[in-house]
Amino acid sequence: MPDVDASFLALPRHELADAALQRAKDLGATYAEFRLERIRSESISLRDSVLESAHDDEDLGLAVRVIHDGTWGFAAGVALSTDEAVRIAEQAVNLAQVSRPINSEPIELADEPIYDDVSWVSSYEVDPFTLPRAEKVALLTDYSDRLLNAEGVSHVTVHVASVNECKFYANSEGTSTTQQRIRIGPQLQATAIDPETGRFDSMRTLAPPAGRGWEYLTGTGWNWDEELAQIPGWLAEKMAAPSVEAGRYDVVVDPSNLWLTIHESIGHATELDRALGYEANYAGTSFATLDKLGTLEYGSPIMHVTGDRTAEHGLSTVGYDDEGVAGQQWDLVKDGVLVGYQLDRRMAQVNKDVLGTDRSNGCAYADSAGHVPIQRMANVSLQPATDGPSTEELISRVQNGIYIVGDKSWSIDMQRYNFQFTGQRFYKITDGKLDGQLRDVAYQATTTDFWGSMEAVGGPQTYVLGGALNCGKAQPPQSGAVSHGCPSALFRDVRILNTTQEAGR
Amino acid sequence: MTTAIQLTPQDTIERTLELAAAEGAQGCVVLVAETSSANLRWANNTLTTNGAMRGSSVTVIATVGAGEGTAAGVVGRSSVTDTSLRELVSAAVAAARESGPAEDARPLVDGTVGPGWDEEPDETDVSVYENFAPALGEALTKAGQENRWLYGFADHEVITLYVGSSAGLRLRQSLPRGYVTANGKSGDLSQSAWVGAATHDFSDIDPLAIDAELTRRLSWATRTVSVEAGRHPTILPPAAVADLMTHMYVKLDGRDAHEGRSVFSKAAGGSRVGEVLSPHPVRFWSDPLLHGLETFPFVVVRSSAGCESVFDNGLTLAATDWIRGGKLENLMQSRFTAALTGAPAVTPPIANYALSVDGATGSVDDLVAGLDHGLLLTCLWYIRVVDPQTLLLTGLTRDGVYLVENGEVTGAVNNFRFNESPVDLLARFTAAGATVPSFSREWGDEFSRTATPPLLVPDFNMSSVSQAN
Secondary structure, three states: OOOOOHHHHOOOHHHHHHHHHHHHHHOOOOEEEEEEEEEEEEEEEEEOOEEEEEEEEEEEEEEEEEEEOOEEEEEEEOOOOHHHHHHHHHHHHHHHHHHHHHOOOOOOOOOOOOOOOEEEEOOOOOOHHHOOHHHHHHHHHHHHHHHHOOOOOOEEEEEEEEEEEEEEEEEOOOOEEEEEEEEEEEEEEEEEEOOOOOOEEEEEOOOOOEOOOHHHHHOOOOOHHHHHHHHHHHHHHHHHOOEOOOEEEEEEEOHHHHHHHHHHHHHOOOEHHHHHOOOOOOOOOOOOOHHHOOOOEOOOOOOOEEEEOOOOOOOOOOOEOOOOOEOOEEEEEEOOEEOOOEOOHHHHHHOHHHHOOOOOOOOEEOOOOOOOOEEOOOEEEEOOOOOOOOHHHHHHOOOEEEEEEEEEEEEEOOOOOEEEEEEEEEEEEEOOEEEEEEEOEEEEEEHHHHHHOEEEEOOHHHOEEEEEEEEEEOOOOEEEEEEEEEOOEEEEEEEEEEHHHHOOO | OOOOOEOOHHHHHHHHHHHHHHOOOOEEEEEEEEEEEEEEEEEOOEEEEEEEEEEEEEEEEEEEEEOOEEEEEEEEEEOOEOOOHHHHHHHHHHHHHHOOOOOOOOOOOOOOEOOOOOOOOOOOOHHHHOOHHHHHHHHHHHHHHOOEEEEEEEEEEEEEEEEEEOOOOEEEEEEEEEEEEEEEEEOOOOOEEEEEEEEOOOOOOOHHHHHHHHHHHHHHHHOEEOOOOEEEEEEEOHHHHHHHHHHHHHOOEHHHHHOOOOOOEOOOOOEOOOOEOOOOOEEEEEOOOOOOOOOOOEOOOOOOEOOEOHHHOOOEOOOEEEEEOOEEOOOEOOHHHHHHHOOOOOOOOOOOEEEEEOOOOOOHHHHHHOOOEEEEEEEEEEEEEEEOOOOEEEEEEEEEEEEEEOOEEEEEEOEEEEEEOHHHHHHHOOEEOOOEEEOOOOOOOOOOOEEEOOEEEEEEEEEEEEOOO
8 A cells, every 4th residue: 555645744744733733722622623635636638639738736735623612613724834823723713702602502522532643545556646747648648549530529528637635634632644545537528510410419438536546547447448449339329319208217227327326316315414404505405304214215125325434446435534533334225214324523423312323424524624624425335236137137127218328417406306317328228138329318206216116236246336526515615526336226117308308399 | 844935926926937937938827816715604593614714826837839839837836935936837847848739829918017916915804704793693593583494604705816927917906705695494494595695895795684585585485386397487586597697608618619519509510609599689798897796807717628728818808798689799719719710809708797688677576576377486406417409407496486476476386307408598588677796596606796687488497396395
């Protein structure tokens, strides 16, 4: 396993933390925590095989959060000096004092063991920031050329986002952690344009963003050669495909599409801060309210969903969260019933009687030093069936249906009931076999109806870890990266829309 | 402990330009952004989080000769000191040398020293809430006493941007921005209402007045009515129009349209510039000096993409009509894409817009008074592109859909999922009100400088019912 970057370790982590935490305690804070974060990010974009932009950024800063007189106070800055650390601690206490009159719930935190000066590094082989940019651009140009030179492809866009996140955390209870995570999100998209009608459509790679290094682009964890060779043919077939007839169909959903449905209809719905109303003014609440814990029939009895901060290569995988809580795995939905939530230390403490536990499961995260930690999503995954069927076997059980591959458009309401998704490819299923592509397809459902209609899940051989780099939440807005694993799955009687008809054409 | 020195923005720029020249850069643009912000967030009638943040970032765009052309290297860093500046400049020059010729390369924008160049950055802090916070506390207490729930967020930020270049450009601009977004729910959580507003300094924001408006809207739900999905006459208030029009605004990319992959592409090739999009006298325009919606009056680009070019940094922005008299007049163009596509003018994106209908007057209430039977929305949410060919969007109504009968709001109805295109709506609306500053529910935190009218659409496509409330 790689080490934490030496240049980050060379920063005065402990000195800054000691100064800030001591000042906060001197000012009467009953709890204080300090973060020093350095986030390196690189964005490389090509347009029709020409480098359009390459941007290298580094965001380095420090933050202090305190509980003072039962009220949170948070402040952040950028200068790496003890004077600045002290100033920020004072500002955080000041903000808690200003906020005290509008706080009616004294803040208490769930207990967590002390972790004294521990380190953790995510699983990767090649830090993208150690490679010459020219080498990376050359590889992406080659990939782009393969698509652009294919018949029927009019345009190709390439985008690769890489992040190296180093984080030091220390709190007044004695925990201090140093962590480094690498994540990468590559995407190539081919566009075809019909010169006679002006109709255009696109097809993109399905490689999900992952907690991996640059080795992901050279064949570890994804077969680029195979996918890039297939995309032009898939795109040509899609351009010539018939428009779907709206109606109700049985659908087999590939993991490349289902991960996003899980993210929206289960991942966000089982965030306890949403269920409690903390996000009501922004992202929304949840139908899966706390009073339904242990009784809500979320889906069919074969449904088993876990929250996980430990999955290898997961985008939400950490050693310790931003409140010093160790990574864990737990059940959210078991045998189709809601049995758990994603928690931070405050929510675990306040709701311990209902939850049946007084420990946070480690879901606090801030996307930079400039933001306060909030409850963010673990890797939320649908578990496969032991000895379960292959995707082909699932398709064979459908007489008249659709096989959905890849994600595209997504939307769900603010309580996570009504959703609509599209995809990259839709195959008609006739008498248990694929029968060519369809276009203009979207599926629309209510969360519990959809998961209740799940008749079968695939076996471990169909399981894929999908995910997103840019899940948005909170005010001020924060961006989180999260993975979702799932097998292929079969759903009965799902509403399919024709998007051209929806547009009134 | 570190002995590194934080430089002033002006010194950072001058030293960067010297270092870049010493490294052999052909040219260099430096963007220094000094930011400060303070926020309050509340839910369930109590404070949940807060924060006061200060930030500083330096972006160096170095250019070098590359064969027959010019290459650019872009590197950004926060927390730059006198000692780390050299590494930053070296990284930018090295990045340029590793890149091939940039297709958008143009001579750097000439310029002189702009007004206020020598001034320090402006700042904000929690004192901006000196009057707001106590009034908010009063509103939260009142809501609790009256069995209502309040949720919301107040944010204030000041960005002071300094731009300097080896071509002589020295520009400074300070932009304050604040907004409040507030949600009220009935005691049983079955009804929801929303109010949002942008502000410069919170002196014009009264939490008690916001609470009063939320209470008024919740009172409309005394009667609740179920309405089926379908195409309904629907009044979109300015916030909802902004929710939709922001999607249209970001699709005004001239290069995409010229290449045939945009709703603004012509089937036979080229763009739809010159085509009538609306039978009404619709104007859709941007102007960095729009009163109350002022934004940077020059181009600021940290990464080239589509119609934006890092080589255009500092280019003076002028008022631009995108649509006038219902006809598509301009698409967004950098100097590079304007030449590439044969556009008659260089019209870069501007961080504000206004939509108006010539001669339209009146408010949402006036549109309600003129409607026999239909729906009145509050705002929209989770809007995503379903089909880029038509710019078909999907999303949901949120925080109040009301039944209008005989010119009056007569009750609250369920929420809906919609599937609609903002470009089509411009052709289909049948009545409009006066244009007013608006605050998009979904994109207001990112793109708040918008002004829009209320619109009446006779056949808004409510695709299905949403159970959410």
